[in-house]
Amino acid sequence: MLPPSERDFVSLTLSESGSYTNGKQWRRQSCWRKWKQLSRLQRSLILFTLMLLLVCGIVTSPTIIAHWRDDALGENTDDGKQPFVLDLKNEYKFILPEPPSEKKGFRKRGPPVLQGRLQSRTNASEGGKPVVSWREAVIDKGQVLDTDIKEAEIQEITHAESRLEAVREAFRHAWKGYKDFAWGHDELKPISKSYGEWFGLGLTLIDALDTMWILGLKDEFAEAREWVATELSFDKNVDVNLFESTIRILGGLLSTYHLTGDSVFLEKAKDIGSRLMPAFNTASKIPYSDVNIGKGTAHSPQWTSDSTVAEVTSVQLEFRELSRLTGDPKYKLAVMEVMNQVHKLDGKTDGLVPMFINTNSGKFTHQGIYTLGARADSYYEYLLKQWIQGGKKENDLLEDYLQAVEGVKKNLLRKSNPLGLTFVGELSHGHLSPKMDHLVCFLPGTLALGAHHGLPADHMELAKELIETCYQMYAQMETGLSPEIAHFNMHEGSKQDVEVKIADRHNLLRPETVESLFYLYRFTKDKKYQLWGWEILQNFNKYTRVSTGGYSSINNVRDPDYPNPRDKMESFFLGETLKYFYLLFSEDPDLISLDKYVFNTEAHPLPIWPEAE
Numbered sequence: 204m205l206p207p208s209e210r211d212f213v214s215l216t217l218s219e220s221g222s223y224t225n226g227k228q229w230r231r232q233s234c235w236r237k238w239k240q241l242s243r244l245q246r247s248l249i250l251f252t253l254m255l256l257l258v259c260g261i262v263t264s265p266t267i268i269a270h271w272r273d274d275a276l277g278e279n280t281d282d283g284k285q286p287f288v289l290d291l292k293n294e295y296k297f298i299l300p301e302p303p304s305e306k307k308g309f310r311k312r313g314p315p316v317l318q319g320r321l322q323s324r325t326n327a328s329e330g331g332k333p334v335v336s337w338r339e340a341v342i343d344k345g346q347v348l349d350t351d352i353k354e355a356e357i358q359e360i361t362h363a364e365s366r367l368e369a370v371r372e373a374f375r376h377a378w379k380g381y382k383d384f385a386w387g388h389d390e391l392k393p394i395s396k397s398y399g400e401w402f403g404l405g406l407t408l409i410d411a412l413d414t415m416w417i418l419g420l421k422d423e424f425a426e427a428r429e430w431v432a433t434e435l436s437f438d439k440n441v442d443v444n445l446f447e448s449t450i451r452i453l454g455g456l457l458s459t460y461h462l463t464g465d466s467v468f469l470e471k472a473k474d475i476g477s478r479l480m481p482a483f484n485t486a487s488k489i490p491y492s493d494v495n496i497g498k499g500t501a502h503s504p505q506w507t508s509d510s511t512v513a514e515v516t517s518v519q520l521e522f523r524e525l526s527r528l529t530g531d532p533k534y535k536l537a538v539m540e541v542m543n544q545v546h547k548l549d550g551k552t553d554g555l556v557p558m559f560i561n562t563n564s565g566k567f568t569h570q571g572i573y574t575l576g577a578r579a580d581s582y583y584e585y586l587l588k589q590w591i592q593g594g595k596k597e598n599d600l601l602e603d604y605l606q607a608v609e610g611v612k613k614n615l616l617r618k619s620n621p622l623g624l625t626f627v628g629e630l631s632h633g634h635l636s637p638k639m640d641h642l643v644c645f646l647p648g649t650l651a652l653g654a655h656h657g658l659p660a661d662h663m664e665l666a667k668e669l670i671e672t673c674y675q676m677y678a679q680m681e682t683g684l685s686p687e688i689a690h691f692n693m694h695e696g697s698k699q700d701v702e703v704k705i706a707d708r709h710n711l712l713r714p715e716t717v718e719s720l721f722y723l724y725r726f727t728k729d730k731k732y733q734l735w736g737w738e739i740l741q742n743f744n745k746y747t748r749v750s751t752g753g754y755s756s757i758n759n760v761r762d763p764d765y766p767n768p769r770d771k772m773e774s775f776f777l778g779e780t781l782k783y784f785y786l787l788f789s790e791d792p793d794l795i796s797l798d799k800y801v802f803n804t805e806a807h808p809l810p811i812w813p814e815a816e
């Protein structure tokens with residue numbers, strides 16, 4: 204005889220009496236009989252299990268239902284669809300897929316330390332050594348099937364194309380505002396739906412020509428070309444700034460001529476080029492800042508006989524090219540005379556130049572302040588780019604450039620707190636101010652370009668450090684957009700690296716950081732640079748886009764609720780910023796190859812001269 208506890212378990216084996224009919228009634232009776240034959244313990248166990256299953260079902264059902272619903276509606280954000288970007292009136296929505304691998308480990312803003320950590324995770328995962336991250340899975344490269352690679356490639360192409368399309372869309376929106384309210388004038392005022400004149404020469408239209416060509420906006424290009432051919436006249440009694448009209452107008456016309464082969468642009472370039480030449484008629488041969496292109500007269504600003512060093516040394520790429528195209532050496536001779544003089548001048552500190560030069564004496568003035576920002580910036584950029592343009596033969600230019608980079612390293616570089624970002628400060632009478640203009644963000648791109656053309660590899664390392672800093676100038680702001688000028692914290696215990704003075708909180712839609720991101724991506728193929736650029740484009744769309752057309756500079760990058768539009772769209776937003784966005788997102792290294800072209804400081808590509816010249 205078994206003890207009672209064991210009997211409970213054998214009682215299930217008792218056989219059923221009666222015939223088997225398989226009818227419902229029989230099955231019901233049979234179940235009930237079996238249930239009655241169970242011991243109390245067995246019944247309790249079964250009831251307990253059923254109750255448990257019921258409770259689990261109730262708890263999990265909302266999640267499952269929601270998941271089914273999202274799948275059905277395509278709203279599951281893990282599927283890569285994200286709604287974003289509102290314009291100032293929240294009327295604009297543009298939906299683009301994010302690639303799963305890029306969403307992982309990266310968020311726009313947040314505590315800087317966290318951003319740093321997230322960033323290094325992004326770096327690690329995108330450094331590309333042993334693993335590929337795809338749809339949140341980490342896959343050993345060696346184990347990826349052929350079919351998986353093809354799918355990944357197709358997704359990448361689709362993804363790149365949608366970013367390019369987002370830039371085209373932004374351009375069309377900007378162009379709509381210009382066309383509706385400022386056609387043929389210098390700049391759009393998108394809030395007041397009007398325009399502003401600077402020189403009265405259709406500055407935005409000319410600056411944007413080659414951007415439209417590169418973006419493939421044929422209709423827009425055709426109507427702009429028509430305006431240039433039929434309406435544009437330089438025979439005007441108007442004072443223009445030599446530097447600004449050279450880099451935007453002469454540069455824009457020359458590059459558009461090269462891209463299209465259309466002689467209408469070359470003829471206009473010759474016209475404006477020759478009208479700007481009176482600027483060089485000074486005692487020192489250092490040009491005046493202003494020229495009247497109708498009267499053929501030139502002068503300094505009313506309050507001084509000084510010119511800005513960056514201005515007189517950043518017209519060379521354009522006039523040198525004009526000489527090459529026309530066969531007339533006068534343009535090149537005039538601008539190279541300036542470079543030769545500056546090369547020999549006293550008053551530099553380790554290759555760094557002061558900000559002003561006198562048109563009578565030909566000497567530097569206001570000595571003692573050294574910056575890579577406003578008034579000196581493109582001097583350094585054009586040393587390198589002239590050397591590249593001319594086939595890397597002009598040693599004085601190279602020498603001055605290399606010396607200046609060493610001068611930057613020795614005198615201007617510092618680290619911030621808490622992230623240890625490398626920044627370029629300003630030297631003022633021996634004292635370093637931790638102040639960095641957004642304009643300085645051209646430097647990472649220029650350093651990377653030099654390294655690409657054979658200059659020391661540590662230039663590229665510095666470029667990588669500096670572009671991180673420039674990115675943080677955006678990421679640490681509440682709008683995700685950089686201020687005009689940043690001050691870096693150098694004290695232990697600081698909470699944030701970037702501080703902004705009230706007067707410096709504006710953003711003019713400037714291109715320099717996007718420009719450098721483009722160079723860094725071209726040369727390294729590190730996707731994080733595209734990702735940073737994509738984030739910046741979204742923030743331009745979110746805080747500067749005006750619903751009726753155009754984008755506006757803003758007054759306050761620290762106030763996402765009221766960025767306070769300034770009612771101005773600078774011509775360089777179309778000439779440079781959007782062009783560099785497009786080139787950054789393009790995977791085609793031959794789209795304006797950096798072995799064939801050199802960009803002027805307004806993003807107009809000019810050819811690197813063939814060997815023989």
Ligand code: DMJ
Nearest residue numbers: 581713714715775804805
């Ligand atoms: C542009 O006109 C040029 O890039 C120039 O070199 C600096 N200023 C603006 C853009 O910021």
